Amino acid sequence: MAFLTRKLLALTVVLGVVQLVVGYSYRNCIEDQWSQRKSFHCTRRYFGNMSYMTQDLPVTAVNLTISHCNVSRIDDSLSHLSNLQHLSISPCNLRIIDMKAFQKLSKLKTLDLSFNELSELKPLLFEDLHNLHSLLLAHNKLRALPEEVFLNTLGLETLNMGTNLLTNFFNVAKSVSHLMNLTVLDLSFNHFTSLSYSNVSLPRSLTKLSLSGNNLLTLGCQATLFNYVKLLDLSNNTKLTAKAFQGVDLSHLNSLRLQLTNVDILKFLNISNVSGVHVDFSGTGLKNKTQIEKLCELLKKKHSIIKNLRLDYNGIRSTSFALHYCPTITKALDLSHNNLKTIKCLGFLDGQEKITELYAEHNHLTSLLPCKNKSKPALNKLEKLSYRYNRILSVSADAFHLTPNIKTLQLNINSIAFFDHHALKGLKKLHELRLDNNLLTDLFNDTFANTYNLKILNLRNNRISVIFNGTFHYLKKLTILDLGGNKITQFQAGGFDGLTNLSKLYLDGNNLKQIDTSFYYAFQDTLQVLDLNSNKIRFLRDDKSSPFMNFSKLTDLKLGSQRPHGLTILPRTLFRGLHSLKSLYLTNNKISHIPHDAFDDLTGLHFLTLDNCCVGRVNLQPGVFKNLRNLTKLVIENMGLQSFTREVFGNLTQLRILQANHNAMQSIPVDVLESLTKLQYLDIRNVSLSCTCENILLQNYTLHNPDLQVIYLYNLQCPEDKRRTFFNFNTEVCFIDLEKYLFFCTAVVIFLFTVTPLLHIKLYWKVKYGYYVFRAWFSDHWSRIRDKEENCQYDAFISYNSSDEEWVMDYLVPNLEGNKSPFKLCLHHRDFELGRDIVDNIVNAVYSSRKTVCVVSRSFLCSEWCSLEIQLASYRLFDEHRDVLLLVFLEPISERQLSSYHRMRKVMLKKTYLQWPGPDTTNLLQAQELFWSQLRRAIRAGNRLETEDGIQESYAATDDQTEKPCEDQTPDENCPLLV
Known part of the structure; x- marks a missing residue:
């Protein structure tokens, strides 16, 4: 309650003082x-x-x-x-x-x-x-x-x-003619039919002009239109012909694209002053050997060297043409997007030994045949060779014999099922090999024997199931190995031997069922990234040792999406020794329990994602993140979290980004968010935050915190009513301090429940007596009773239980109202006023009688009315100091039975009392006569008490003064009545 009161006071201050602080969250945007x-x-x-x-x-x-x-x-x-x-x-x-x-x-x-x-x-x-x-x-x-x-x-x-x-080129040219800094103008895919204009010119700064995809029939422009343009794209103008370029100066162009036009490229080169080396021949209809060779001849007449020759998108079916007619190609030849079925060991490159890059992608190649032919010169300058997107089924031995200096070989996205042991023979300078997205099933220990300079090997999405011993033995310089998307179930003991410099290993999407440290022994001191996502790894018990214990340099570890049910058990020691880990991915698992010390060794962790990693609704263990003091981003989306506590999240002092959407929390304590001192980005979309007083502090905190961005705060809906929003739900009722009132009411009730029994025991009859006296006073009885106290109506009021009525009527009344003792007694069945309240009758009887004689028996003790009568009489005895009470015991009652009647025991301690002689008493008649004599004398005695500790009895002047009580004797068989 003290905490709540403190928070309410803090909220009052916030609402009263900080209302003007602008919050960090935005209605419809995200920083x-x-x-x-x-x-x-x-x-x-x-x-x-x-x-x-x-x-x-x-x-x-x-x-x-x-x-x-x-x-x-x-x-x-x-x-x-x-x-x-x-x-x-x-x-x-x-x-x-x-x-x-x-x-x-x-x-x-x-x-x-x-x-x-x-x-x-x-x-x-x-x-x-x-x-x-x-x-x-x-x-x-x-x-x-x-x-x-x-x-x-x-x-x-x-x-x-x-x-x-756009249809009017003149309109566009006039609008941009004054833009002296314009370098790129893209007008592609409009509706221009010509480029005619007058009195204006394009800016001299313009170097790139795209007019592709228009409806150009003719250029119709001044000869100087393209004088400053370096790149001109006229592709996809299907009606444009070579004649359109008649008289147009293209000498300043560095690149001209005429793909998918109706331009006869050979005719164009004859009538145009464009430099052929700057023309992109992609999609220009050069389909056969004759056209290609004529092109080469035309180019060679004007140029001895050409940097790039692009012949893609031409529908070329065969490489029967000879490129030795062409100028010397110094960089790249592109034959992609054609219909080639074979490349015949690159025989068409005779005379072009300076080519460094060859692209034959998107063709119909089905195999790469052996090329070990000593009569053909090697293409020693070729460094990059790409056969991507073909239909290659097999790669034979010595397939790259004529290209020994290749550094990048791309064979990915084919259908390679057979890869000869010696297919890569001679490629000693190979740095990158792409074999991903094929049908490879096996790798052999000599497959990579010659590629000892290989640094990047991509084997993703094949059908490899086993890594045999020595497969990578020669790849000591390999830094990246991608084996993801295969069917690997096991590694032989020496499967990874030789990978002494490996830094990134991708094994995701395989069928691994366990993590065995012996597999990774070769590179445990160098590995930085390990991807084990989407395998079948699971733990049946809490293993004692960590498989990553010696991975001292590992920075990224991915263990998400294990099939079919994820990591159902997360061993406590799984991440032991990973002190350098920066990123950990555990997404899409079904972990039933995350141990409180699972992340204790991850002291260097910066990023952790646990999204969708747990089963049902969970509560994280207190202290689970206690050592993650360097964590800057935490993703806990869709975990089913039910609570957000300081014990779990309080130690994340460096956390800047927290993505916690799709969880089951109904409230987020503000003190927990305040402990995350550097938090800047909080995503709690689709969290069922209740729009109740429980979250009033959170509402104010998110609205006015200048340092925390809550993603789409103003769109968070109330789970109770989707038409209401969290940021403005009504909080007026929360300021009634209902909790405080409930506390005080509860405290009072508890106090009353505690004190009332004590008061009942100590003061019950005093209160009840006071009530009855008040009632008597109110009915004008009190004054009358007090005035007549000395001239009482009765000598004694007999208080007895109905079960003892026979003794009262047969013994007591005859002996006290008879000729020997003419006392006037008050008996309730005889003298109580009919129709009057019984309480009033009792009060009147007690105060109208000089004495009250209580006939005590076990039945008397159980009677509430008898108890009231003795209590009223004892009140006069103790509080008014009037000797009005006489106790007569009809039967022996033990001390234990009287222990609960403390008022009566107090009377017995203060006064003597009479005991009716039992049937076994010696000299019964004499004892009974003595009993009646003592009782009559007690009734005659005055009402005034002289002292507190003792009773000084005074006797009225009567004829029986000669009867002496046994007041100086110890009660025994000779004097049994006085006790």
Whole structure:
């Protein structure tokens, strides 16, 4: 309760003082991690009003990306973001941009409005964008440009208006003619039919011009149109012919693309002044040997050297052509995307021994045959060879005999099922080998015997099931080995021998069932990344030793998505010794229990993901993260967490990013979040935070914390009612201090339950007597009773139980109201006033009689009314000091039976009492006569007590004064009555 009171006081201060503090969270945008309030993205927010989306973004924003949103209009809602430099609004169904949309964004450098529905631009829309460098307007519906639209964007370098509906090239040229810094202009996939214009020219700074995908029939332009252009793309103009280039100066071009046009490339080279070495011959219809050789002859007439020759997308079926007619190719030959079925040991490269790169991707090659032919010269300069995306089934021995100096060999994405032991023979300089996405089933101990300089080996997505001894024995320089996506179930003992420099090993997607340290002995001192995701690893017990104990340099470990049910048991010692680990992935498992000391050795861990790793709803063990003091990012999504406690998360003092969405927590204590002193990014989407007083502190904390961004805070719904939101649920009722009132009420109830029995025992009859006296006083009896006390109506009031009535009527009444003793007695059955309340009758009887004689028996002790009568009489005895009470015991009652009647025991200690002689008493008649004599004398005695400790009896003057009581004798058989 003290803690709650302190928190409520703190909340009062917060609400009273800190209301003006601006929170860190945003309604519809997310700040990019580590950006320090400079970079934001707003994705899939379906609000038509731009201001609603951006109104709470800070002025410090530099980068803003709005994507996949439904924003039909941009008004001046961006005007407060004066420091914005990069703005992207794409795709968002944008149709209208107001004149003042970019009015105050003078620092903007990049503006991307691609993939929208813009059909027009206002004339002075960009007038304030003096620093704009890049403007992207592709994939809109622009039909024309206002003449002044780029008037003030003099710093513009890149303008992309591809895939629009532009038809007038003159209109575009006039709009951009004054942009002296423009270097890239993309007008591809519009509706231009010609490039005619007058009185204007393209900027001299323009070096890249794309006009691909238009409907150009002719260029129709001035000869000097492309005088400053270096790269001209005219591809995909299917109606463009060679004649269109007649008289056009192309001598300044460094690259010309004519793919998928109707240009006769041979005719074009004859009529054009373009340098053939700068023409991209991709998709120019060079299908057969004759055309290719003629091309080479034309090129060789003007050039002795050519850097790149691109012949892709030409439908070439055979390599029967001879490239020795061509100029010397010094870098790359590209034959990709053709219909080649064989390359005949690269015989077509005769005379081109200086080629360094050969691409034959996306063809129909089915095999790589032996090429050990001493008559053919080796291609010693060739360093990169790519046969990707073919249909290669087999690679024979000595397939690369003529290319001994290859450094990069790409055979991936084929159907290779047979790979000869000596297929790689002679490739001593090979650095990277891609064999992924094939059908390989076996690797042999001499497969890589000659590739001892290999550094990267990719065997992913094959059908390898066993790694045999010595498979990688020769690969001492290998640093990256990718065996993911295979069917590996085991490694022979020496399967990894030789990998002394391996730093990254990928074994994900295999069928491994256990982690055996003997497999990794060869590289345990060098390995930095180990990927074991999507295997069948499981533990049936808590193993005593860690398989990673000696991996002193391991920084990344992935153990997620184990099949079929994940890591159901996480051994306590699994991560022992991994002091250098930086990232740990345990996602998509079904761990039933995470031991409290599982991560104790991971003192250097920076990133940990446990998303979807547990079964059902869980609570993490206290102290499970106690040693992760360097952790900066923690992902605990979809774990079923029910609580968020300081004992679990309190030690993560360096944590900056916490992704905890999709969990079962109903509340998050603020003191836990406050202990995470460096937390900046909190994702709690789809967490069922109750909109109750339990979370009032959390609501205020998330709304006003200037250092913590809660992702989509303003969209978190209340689980009780999806129409309400967490950030503004009603908290007024929480300030009634209901808990405090409940505490005090509970305390009072507990106090009463504790004290009431004590009061009942000590004061019950006093209270009850006071009540009855008050009632008598109220009915005007009290004064009358007090006035007549000395002239009482009765000599004695007889208090007895109905079970003792026979003794009273047969013995007591005759002996006290007879001729010998003319006392007037008050008997309840005879003298109580009919119709009057019994309590009033009892009070009246006690106070109207000089004495009250209590006939005590076991039945008397059990009677509530008898108890009331003796209590009223004893009150007069002790509190009013009046000797009015006489006790007569009809039967012997033990001390133990009287122990609960403490009032009666007190009377017995203060006064003598009479005992009715029992049937076994000696001289019974004499004893009874003595009993009646003593009782009569006691009734006659006065009512005044002289002392507290003793009783000074006074006797009224009567005829029986000669009868002496046995007051100086010890009660015995001679004097049994007086006790």
